[in-house]
Amino acid sequence: MAEKMALAKAINESLRRALDSDPKVLIMGEDVGKLGGVFRVTDGLQKDFGESRVIDTPLAESGIVGTAIGLALRGYRPVVEIQFDGFVFPAYDQIVTQLAKMHARSLGKVKLPVVVRIPYGGGIGAVEHHSESPEALFAHVAGLKIVSPSNASDAYWMMQQAIQSDDPVIFFEPKRRYWDKGEVNTEAIPGPLHKARVVREGTDLTLAAYGPMVKLCQEVAAAAAEEGRSLEVLDLRSVSPLDFDSIQASVEKTRRLVVVHEAPVFFGSGAEIAARITERCFYHLEAPVLRVGGYHAPYPPARLEEEYLPGLDRVLDAVDRALAY
Amino acid sequence: MTVESTAARKPRRSAGTKSTAGKTTTARKTTSTDPELVQLLTPEGKRVKNAEYDKYVAGITPDELRGLYRDMVLTRRFDAEATSLQRQGELGLWASLLGQEAAQIGSGRATREDDYVFPTYREHGVAWCRGVDPTNLLGMFRGVNNGGWDPNSNNFQLYTIVIGSQTLHATGYAMGIAKDGADSAVIAYFGDGASSQGDVAESFTFSAVYNAPVVFFCQNNQWAISEPTEKQTRVPLYQRAQGYGFPGVRVDGNDVLACLAVTKWALERARAGEGPTLVEAYTYRMGAHTTSDDPTKYRADEEREAWEAKDPILRVRRYLEASNHADEGFFAELETESEALGKRVREAVRAMPDPDHFAIFENVYADGHALVDEERAQFAAYQASFADVEGA
Ligand SMILES: Cc1ncc(C[n+]2csc(CCOP(=O)(O)OP(=O)(O)O)c2C)c(N)n1
Numbered sequence: 115m116a117e118k119m120a121l122a123k124a125i126n127e128s129l130r131r132a133l134d135s136d137p138k139v140l141i142m143g144e145d146v147g148k149l150g151g152v153f154r155v156t157d158g159l160q161k162d163f164g165e166s167r168v169i170d171t172p173l174a175e176s177g178i179v180g181t182a183i184g185l186a187l188r189g190y191r192p193v194v195e196i197q198f199d200g201f202v203f204p205a206y207d208q209i210v211t212q213l214a215k216m217h218a219r220s221l222g223k224v225k226l227p228v229v230v231r232i233p234y235g236g237g238i239g240a241v242e243h244h245s246e247s248p249e250a251l252f253a254h255v256a257g258l259k260i261v262s263p264s265n266a267s268d269a270y271w272m273m274q275q276a277i278q279s280d281d282p283v284i285f286f287e288p289k290r291r292y293w294d295k296g297e298v299n300t301e302a303i304p305g306p307l308h309k310a311r312v313v314r315e316g317t318d319l320t321l322a323a324y325g326p327m328v329k330l331c332q333e334v335a336a337a338a339a340e341e342g343r344s345l346e347v348l349d350l351r352s353v354s355p356l357d358f359d360s361i362q363a364s365v366e367k368t369r370r371l372v373v374v375h376e377a378p379v380f381f382g383s384g385a386e387i388a389a390r391i392t393e394r395c396f397y398h399l400e401a402p403v404l405r406v407g408g409y410h411a412p413y414p415p416a417r418l419e420e421e422y423l424p425g426l427d428r429v430l431d432a433v434d435r436a437l438a439y
Numbered sequence: 440m441t442v443e444s445t446a447a448r449k450p451r452r453s454a455g456t457k458s459t460a461g462k463t464t465t466a467r468k469t470t471s472t473d474p475e476l477v478q479l480l481t482p483e484g485k486r487v488k489n490a491e492y493d494k495y496v497a498g499i500t501p502d503e504l505r506g507l508y509r510d511m512v513l514t515r516r517f518d519a520e521a522t523s524l525q526r527q528g529e530l531g532l533w534a535s536l537l538g539q540e541a542a543q544i545g546s547g548r549a550t551r552e553d554d555y556v557f558p559t560y561r562e563h564g565v566a567w568c569r570g571v572d573p574t575n576l577l578g579m580f581r582g583v584n585n586g587g588w589d590p591n592s593n594n595f596q597l598y599t600i601v602i603g604s605q606t607l608h609a610t611g612y613a614m615g616i617a618k619d620g621a622d623s624a625v626i627a628y629f630g631d632g633a634s635s636q637g638d639v640a641e642s643f644t645f646s647a648v649y650n651a652p653v654v655f656f657c658q659n660n661q662w663a664i665s666e667p668t669e670k671q672t673r674v675p676l677y678q679r680a681q682g683y684g685f686p687g688v689r690v691d692g693n694d695v696l697a698c699l700a701v702t703k704w705a706l707e708r709a710r711a712g713e714g715p716t717l718v719e720a721y722t723y724r725m726g727a728h729t730t731s732d733d734p735t736k737y738r739a740d741e742e743r744e745a746w747e748a749k750d751p752i753l754r755v756r757r758y759l760e761a762s763n764h765a766d767e768g769f770f771a772e773l774e775t776e777s778e779a780l781g782k783r784v785r786e787a788v789r790a791m792p793d794p795d796h797f798a799i800f801e802n803v804y805a806d807g808h809a810l811v812d813e814e815r816a817q818f819a820a821y822q823a824s825f826a827d828v829e830g831a
Contacts, residue, residue, distance in 0.1 A: 148737040149665035172635035172671045173602055173663050201601060204637060239531045242585045243600050380810060409814045411803045416531050416582025417793045421818075431821065 116299040122155050122292035124266040125231075127300070128273035129156065129193065133163045139277060140185065141168040142178055143195030143231075152197055153233055153292055175205035179230065183212055186226045191277055199234040200243025206251075213282045214257030225280040229273075234262075235326045235376050236423055237290040239416040246413050247377035252284050253354040253386070260353040261307060262286040262325035266296035268351060271304035279307070286353075288326035308352035310360035316346035319370035319436055322361055322387060324350040327374045327424065334429045345433065353383050361387065362394045369400040370436045374424050379407040401439035404432045475675070476721060477701055478691040482749045484757025486696075495700035501764040507548060507695050508755045508765070509773055511540040514564040515752060516777040517573045520784045521563075521580070525730045529788050530580045534561045538693070538725030541751030542658050544568060545698025546626065546720070549706055553594065553623040555616075557609035560598040561658075562628050569595040573780075574787040583794050603629060603636030606655065610642040613651035613709070624709035625653040626702070632663020634679065635671045643683040643715070652709035654702065655680075655717045658692060660724035665737040680717035692722025693751040723749075796822065 119127065132139045141156055141163075147170040150157030160168035171178050175196060182192035196202045202209075209230065216224050236245030253260050259281050263269040269287070276283040305311070313328065314335050321331040328349045335345040346368050348361060365371050371391055373384035384405035391403055406424045414422045479489055479496065518536050525533040536543060539561070547568025550556060558565055566576055571593050578587030579598065586597040599605040609627030616623055633639055634657060646653050657676055661668055668676070680687030686708075690701040698720055705716035723746035727734050759765035800815040 144663070145665045147665070149733075150736070152664070152731070170666050170670050173632035173666070174635040174637060176637050177635070203601075204603075239582060241532055241579055241582070241600060409799060409818070410808070410810045411799050411814075412585070414799045415579065415584050415794065418796065418799055421796050422799055427825075428821070431824075 115301060116297055118295050119266055119298055120293050120295050121263070121266045121269045121288070122153055124270040124296070124298050125155050125273055125287065126157055126159070127298070128270045129159060130162070131300070132191075132193070132274065132277045133159065133167055136191065136277075138189060138191045139167075140190050140192045141195070142171050142182060142192055143169075144171060144173055144178075144197050146170060146195050151195060153289065155231075155233075155287070155292075156195065175201060175203075176208050179205040179208040179213060179228070182228045182230075183208065183216070183226060186228050187224065191227045191229075193229040193231060193277060196230060196232045198240075198244045199232055199246040199248055202230075202232055202248065205230075209252070209258070209282075209284070210255050214255045217281070218257060226282050227277070227280050228282045229276045229279075229285050230282070231285045231287060233289040233292070234286045235288050235290055236413065236419050237326065239419070241416070242413070245419065247286075247375065247408070249284075249286055249353050249375075250377055250382045253383060258282055258284055258354065259308070260284045260286065261351060262288060262353060263351065264288065264291065264323075264325055264328035264349050266294070267298045267302075268349075270298045270300065271302070272307055272351070275304060275307040286325055290326050291329065294329070308355050308357060310348050310350045310352070310357035312346060312360075312364065313349045314345070314347040316344040317368055318344045319372065319433055320346045320348055320361070320364040320368045321372050321374060321429070321433075322348045322350055322364075323374040324353060326376060330424065330426065330429065331374055334426055334433065337426060337430060338433060343433070343437070356383075356387065356390075358387075358390055358394065361391055365391055365395045366398045369398055370439075371399070371403045372406060372429065372432045372436055373403065374406045374429055376423055377407055378410055379405045380410045382407055401436040404436050406432045475677075475689050476691050477688060477697050478694050479696040479700060480694045480754055480758055482693070482754050484754045484761055486758065486762075489697075489700075492697065492700040492704060495703040496696050499696075501762075504755070504759060505765055505769060507544055507699070508752070508759060509776075510544040510548065510564070510567060511695065511752045511755065512773055512777060513780055514540050514544065514567050516781055517567070517784055518563055520781040521577060522726070522730065524577075524785065524788050525580070530577060530730075531582045532580050532729055532731060534580075534729045535724075535726040536561050536563050538723045538746065538751070539658055539660055539720075540564050541695035541755075542656075542692035542698050542720035542722045545695040546656050546702040546718070549699050549702035550626060551623065551706070553621075554706065555594045555596070555609075555612055555623065555625045557596045557605040557612070557625065557627040558598055559602075559605065559628055559630065559633070560600050561630075562598070565628065566593075566595055569593040571595050574784055574791075577784070577788055578791065581788060581791055583791055584798075603633040603638035603642075605629070606633075606639050606642035607645070609653050609655075610646045610649075610651050610715075613646065613653035613715075614649050616652055617650065617712075622710045623652070624706045625651075626656050626706070627653060628656050628658065630663060631657060631659040631661070631668045631671055631676060632666065633657075634676055643679070643685075643717075646715035647683045647685050650712070650714040652712070653715045654705040654709055655715060656702065657717065657719045658722055659719050660692075660722050662724055662728065662734075662738065664728045664732060665734075675719070677717055677719035680715075683715075685715045685717065687717035687719065689719045689721055692720030693746075693749045693754070695751060695755055722751075
């Protein structure tokens with residue numbers, strides 16, 4: 115049934131459905147029980163599924179991911195919550211050295227269907243370590259899949275697919291979009307998890323983004339349209355694997371590409387996209403692939419995040435530069 | 440210091456030997472009447488004798504007692520002001536220490552000027568004891584900086600938000616003190632939730648193995664956001680120390696005298712080369728975890744009410760009054776001082792300027808970095824392009 119709900123609520127509904135349909139699905143994390151998580155994404159789940167399915171863990175991220183690996187080895191499908199982006203690093207060792215590699219090391223015998231949910235990104239005026247976008251740090255690691263929904267419907271369906279995936283999935287939730295409402299059809303047949311989607315058609319330039327930046331790019335495209343420019347907006351949806359075919363198809367049409375993400379530009383996902391698209395579309399491109407993102411600086415205090423994060427003007431500026439070639 | 444010599448030394452006092460470890464099939468809650476709890480001042484304000492720890496506060500003068508009281512009152516006033524500034528939108532977030540004043544002032548006042556403190560994000564009372572201007576603590580909560588003070592000017596490290604990290608820094612710093620042959624000590628603060636982190640376990644291991652002069656001061660305020668201490672441990676936290684080979688003590692965290700005495704003892708042990716100590720200050724977080732938290736989702740009002748009866752400030756007042764160590768004039772004067780502090784903090788926060796935009800690129804590296812220079816220049820050109828438009 116189609117229903118309008120906030121992105122956070124869509125994830126909640128998706129988790130509920132997963133818990134309901136598969137007794138092996140577990141929710142684990144700090145404060146996910148009675149409190150329902152600091153963003154209330156797991157609200158009410160412990161009440162309905164009990165403490166053995168929705169587990170408040172000790173305050174130990176390495177422990178959360180490490181035990182989730184063990185549970186997965188035992189046949190469970192844990193969905194773990196890391197409270198904020200900046201707190202995933204105590205678990206980084208377990209994710210990178212164990213979660214990502216065990217399938218290969220076991221010659222394919224071991225499957226680790228673990229979902230690591232990470233609310234990420236800035237724009238909410240938080241203190242240190244609560245606004246970062248570390249997706250590139252994970253994308254560099256083979257064995258992990260990395261996705262990030264931009265709207266409620268994707269949040270719902272991508273979570274279903276992530277939980278069903280036999281690979282570990284790092285599920286980056288755009289926290290500043292948690293409260294954005296969108297239509298969710300819980301009976302739809304979803305497209306492939308790692309496929310990009312054109313959210314706005316255009317002919318002059320392609321804007322590629324994922325997670326929190328998709329909405330911004332739609333706003334940019336709307337603003338550019340007023341100046342008579344037709345921008346295509348791609349929601350990449352997945353960072354690893356990246357759907358280069360969809361990007362290529364769009365760029366072959368528009369001949370220009372600007373990639374937008376919150377993470378620092380240097381060694382970020384935009385760099386990978388720029389390099390591959392330059393290879394694939396060398397003769398189609400009218401301008402170098404441009405990137406808009408964070409600077410090579412620690413995520414700044416809240417009163418500077420507007421300067422740090424890509425905003426309408428900065429993206430439009432990049433659009434202008436690309437179109438000027 | 441070799442591993443063998445450390446391992447061979449018997450802790451001078453092992454509170455952990457009075458273990459209840461054998462009967463831990465159900466997680467338990469200790470009350471303030473628990474025999475394991477070091478207490479020198481009851482909630483009613485009665486001074487009780489303690490053979491082991493009395494000597495650490497024996498010489499305390501009425502003036503010093505009033506000083507401790509003043510510290511707690513002013514810290515609470517500062518904290519209340521910060522909470523209301525957050526409500527007024529002047530701060531993005533605030534982590535209140537309400538209820539933990541005795542643990543922080545007692546332990547903070549036990550430190551010596553050359554000791555070094557490694558706090559979390561809630562140690563406003565300890566900062567006060569270290570002479571950090573309270574207004575400096577507000578910058579990161581207002582969102583104008585990610586720190587706000589020079590850690591070396593008061594030997595008070597920057598607040599650490601990532602849970603548990605600082606206990607390792609404290610241990611390393613203490614290892615450095617030992618290497619230097621200095622006689623200062625280090626104190627690391629953390630919460631009951633933090634006790635579950637790997638970093639904290641590793642800091643226990645390192646400090647024990649290298650006999651580092653560090654005091655681990657755990658404020659067990661009963662909650663880690665929504666999770667009670669039972670979700671972190673099945674044995675009383677102070678007993679953890681035993682497994683690492685150093686003493687652990689549980690102190691009434693709402694008793695400023697007991698916190699002062701026990702911390703002094705632990706710091707002196709550290710200075711005397713006897714290695715680390717774990718102090719568990721058994722206290723209570725009376726407010727929300729932070730201003731973003733809603734404790735009504737997970738805890739009962741009665742619990743807070745029970746702890747209010749053990750208010751750390753009230754009991755000192757009762758003691759001061761009963762022993763005629765303070766008169767009405769003192770309390771009235773302190774009230775005025777409190778209000779003045781509140782006003783000063785309020786005005787300072789409102790006057791706090793937003794950071795310069797270029798601060799993003801400052802201090803990213805000590806030696807500079809070509810990419811940062813390039814991005815700063817691009818940023819400057821971009822900013823200037825707006826000035827042109829506005830000027831046109
Ligand atoms: C590594 C890490 N994980 C999660 C968090 C989010 N978080 C902030 S405070 C907190 C609870 C801490 O509880 P405790 O250690 O008992 O200290 P208290 O805040 O009660 O003083 C949590 C989970 C964090 N800051 N760092």
